[in-house]
Amino acid sequence: MTNKKMLIIDGNSLVNRAFYALPPLTNREGMHTNGIYGFLTMLFKVQEEIMPDYITVAFDLKAPTFRHKKYTDYKAGRKKMPEELAEQIEPLKEILDALGIYRMELEGFEADDLIGTVAKIAESDGCHTYIVSGDKDVLQLASDKTTLMITKKGISNIEKYDPARIVEDFEIPVERMIDLKGLMGDKSDNIPGIPGVGIKTATKLVKEFGSIENIINQQEAISNKKLQEKVSEYQEQLILSKKLATIETGVPIELLLEEMTPKSMKHSKLLDLFRQYEFNTLLDKVLTDERSNSAGKEKELLSQITSLETLEKISKQVEKGENLYFYSLSNNEHAPNNEAVAIGFMLDNKEASGWIHYKDDEESLEMKRLIEKWLTEFNITKITHDLKKESSYLMNKGKEVSEPYFDIMLADYLINPSKSSYQLVDMAAQYEGLELEEPDEWLGKGKKKKQIQDMEESKMAELLSDTVYFIHRCYPTFKEKLKEEKLEELYYQVELPLTEVLASMEKEGIGADPQYLEILRDKFDENIRKNKASIFESAGVEFNINSPKQLGEVLFEKLKLPPIKKTKTGFSTNAEVLEKLKEKHQVIPLILEYRQLSKIKSTYIDGLGAILNQEKERIYSTFHQATTATGRISSSEPNLQNIPVKTETGRQLRKVFVARRGYQFIDADYSQIELRIMAHLSNDEGMLKAFLEESDIHTRTAAQIFNTLEEDVTSIMRSKAKAVNFGIIYGISDYGLATNLNITRNEAQSYIQEYFEQYPGVKKYVNEMIQEGAKEGAVRTLMNRIRYIPEIHSKNFNQRSFGERLAMNTPIQGTAADIIKIAMVKVYKKLREGGYKAKIILQVHDELIIEAPEEEVEEVSNILKKEMENTMTLKVPLKVDLSVAKNWYDAK
DNA sequence: GGACCTTGCAA
DNA sequence: TATTGCAAGGTCC
Known part of the structure; x- marks a missing residue:
C-alpha cells in the first residue's frame, strides 16, 4: 500500500465552468482566454492544496461514444459549444503539455469514463484519488479512497464529497447515485428517466426500494398508484437510463500511473504561451512556485571564503586556469559610485571556486584587491553576464577587465537580437527551464526597494552559486553558436570591447547646468499658466488638458468639432488630428502649444532636473547594449538620445548640457x-x-x-x-x-x-x-x-x-549601428593610447560627442573625424560633420 | 501599484 | 498602412 495521491481533472467540465463563470477576457489579438484562465487558476489552486504525486486531465472527444450506440438520442439537442470556448480547447491542451501534465482522451469514451477507470486503477494501487469536476454526475465515483471535488458557483469555491457527505446531502448511499440519476433522467445529456419524476420522488423511491432493478421488481409495493403505473410503463427506459448514467470504470486502456507523474515544465514554451495569452499573474506564480520547489532540492553551493589565506591558495590555481566564471553583486548605484559587494567564481574543474562577501574590514579589502587582480591582470578568460557592470566598478579605481573576456548576455543578444530580455532569469528559463533569482528581482522596486548591502549572506550564496554555475554551463554553447553563426568578428572585435566604452561614458556623464534648468522651469511654468488660462477661456470650461479622454469630450462633444480619427478607447487628439482642426476653432492652436510646452516641461525640465546630480552638476545616463533588434544602443534614466532639436522652443533644452570649465564639446555626426x-x-x-x-x-x-x-x-x-x-x-x-x-x-x-x-x-x-x-x-x-x-x-x-x-x-x-560602434571602439582606444583627457560622453545613433580640454580640441577633432570616416570602406565615402562648442545647443 | 493606452521626443 | 527606441500622464483594475 502507498500513501500516494492521484489528482484527476475533468477537463471539459472544468473549462466549461470557467468559461461561463468569468467575464469574456481576451488577449490583444482578440482571442478569448477566460476558460483557460479560469481552468488554470483552479488547477493551480487544487494542485497546491492536494500536492498530488500523479496528475492527469481527461477530455472528451467529438467522436460518438458507446452511449450513442446504445441510445441514438444520447446528448441529442445539446447546444453546440460556443466558438468563443471552442477556440480555447486546443490552446489549453498545449499549455497542459507545456506544464508537463499528462492528458487523456480516447475515441468512443467520455472523459467521465476515463476518470472512472483511472480512479479504479489508482484505488487498487492504494492511492487516494481526488477528482475535480464542475459536474455532479461524477459523484457516483466517490469511495473511501476517492474524494470528489465539485466546483460550486463561480470558480473559487470547491465542495468536497466523500461517501458520508453524499448520504448527508442526498439521503442515499453513493452506490445508489446512478439509480437516482436513472430515475430522474438528465436533460442536458438527454437521458430520459421517468417523465415527471424529479429529485424528491426519485430519492423517496431509492430510499424505500434501493436500486432501479428492485424498484421494478417490487413495483406493486409502490403506494402512489400513478407512480406505480409510470414505473411499469417506463421500465425498459429506466434500465437504459441507468446504463447511460453509469460511468464506465473498465475502459480498455493500458495505463501506467507512473506516466502521470508531473513532468518538468517546458519553460520557454510556457513563457511564450502565457505571454501570448497575457496571463501575467499566472506566469509569475508558476515561476515563483518552481523556484521555491527547486529551493528545497539539494543544490550545488559555492563555499564562502572569509580569509585572505584561503583566497591566496585558490589564486595560485586561478592564475594557471583557463576559464574563470564569475558574477558579482554591486551596490546598484550610478556608474561613478558603482562598487562590488560580493562575488562568486569558479574554474572549469570547480575545485577552485567560492564566493566572497566584501565587508568593511581590512581583510575584505585585501581579498577584493586580489580578485580585482584576477580580473584585470590574469591571462585567463573571464566569463560573466553583463560585463559592463564589472567594467564599471573597476573603472572607478582606474582599472579595466583584461582580455580575454566573454559576456553571455551579449552573446545571447547577437544570437537572437529580438528577445525582450537578456536578464539571467530569462536566459536560464529559456535555455535550461531553470529558475534563477536575479539581484534586481530581489531588490524589488519603488518604495520597498532594498539595498544589496542588506541581503542575507545565505541569499548571496544561493544567488551567486546558481548564477556562476549557470554561466559555466552555457559558455561553451554560446561560444560555439557565435562561431556557427559567423558572429565572432562582430562579437569579439565590436560588441565586447564596446562594453568598456559604454561603461566609461556612463562614468563620465555629461555636464548639466542646474541654474539654467531653473530659468527654463520658471519660463515654462509661466507660459503654461498663461496658455492654460487661454484654453479654458476659449473652450468655456476647465478640464484636464493632459487627458485625451477629457480633451476629446471638450473638442468633439461640447465644441462639436468633427472627429477626424478614432483610437481604441475614444477620439484621437494627436497632433496630426489637431493640425487639421487648426482653422476650425481658436482653442486648437492653444492646445498644440500646450502640448509642446507641457511635453518639454514634464519630460525634459522636470525629468532631467530630478535626475541631475546636484553636487557634480552632471547627468548620468545608462546605455543599453542588448536592447534593440537592429544593433543600435539605447539610453535611459534619462534617455539622452531624444533631447529636442527640431523646434527652437525644445532646442533650448540643449543649452542645459555644458562642457566642463576649460573643456569643449566636439560633436561629430555622420552625414546621411x-x-x-x-x-x-x-x-x-x-x-x-x-x-x-x-x-x-x-x-x-x-x-x-x-x-x-x-x-x-x-x-x-x-x-x-x-x-x-x-x-x-x-x-x-x-x-x-x-x-x-x-x-x-x-x-x-x-x-x-x-x-x-x-x-x-x-x-x-x-x-x-x-x-x-x-x-x-x-x-x-x-x-x-x-x-x-x-x-x-x-x-x-x-x-x-x-x-x-x-x-x-x-x-x-x-x-549604421555596426559602423558607429566600431568607430566608438577605435576612437576610445586612440584617446587612451594617446593619453588624452578627452572622453566620449554620448552617442546618438549617428552622432558622437566628445568632451575635450581646449588644448586637445584640435588633435582630438582630427582623430575623431578620421576614425569615424575610415571605419569601413564602402563604395561611397563616409562623411562626418564636426562642430565644437561650449554647449550642446551651439554644437550644430 | 501595475499594465496598458495615447502621445510625443530623437535618429 | 513607415524603422528603432524611452518616457510622460491618464485610466482602469
Missing part, C-alpha cells in the same frame, strides 16, 4: 549615413554617383523625381524628396508616405514609382532583401549581425508586410 549605406548595398548607379559627387542628396532626389534641374528645386520639393528618402529606408508604402506628407495615396504612389524608376538599383535591392529574408528567415548587416524575421512568413498581410519592411530596413539601420 543610412542613405550612403543604401547606396552601397543597392549598388544603384545614380545614388552612388550622387554621393561620390558630394551633392545634396535630397535636392538631387527632388530633381530626379520631379524631373527638373537641381537649381530649380524648391524647398517644398526638397522636403518631399527627403520624406521619400526616409520612407525608402523604413520600407516604403504609399499609405505611409501619404500620411507623412499629408497627400493622397495616388500622389504618394506616383512619387514612389518615379523614385524607383530613377533609382532602379534601389528597387532591385528592396526585392532582393525581401527574397532573401523569406528564404533564410533572417537578414544580416555588413558585419553579419543577424536578425530573424518570422513575420515574413505570416499569412496575415499586415504582419507579412511588416516582415518585408524589416528585411530591407534592418540591414541599413543595423549596418
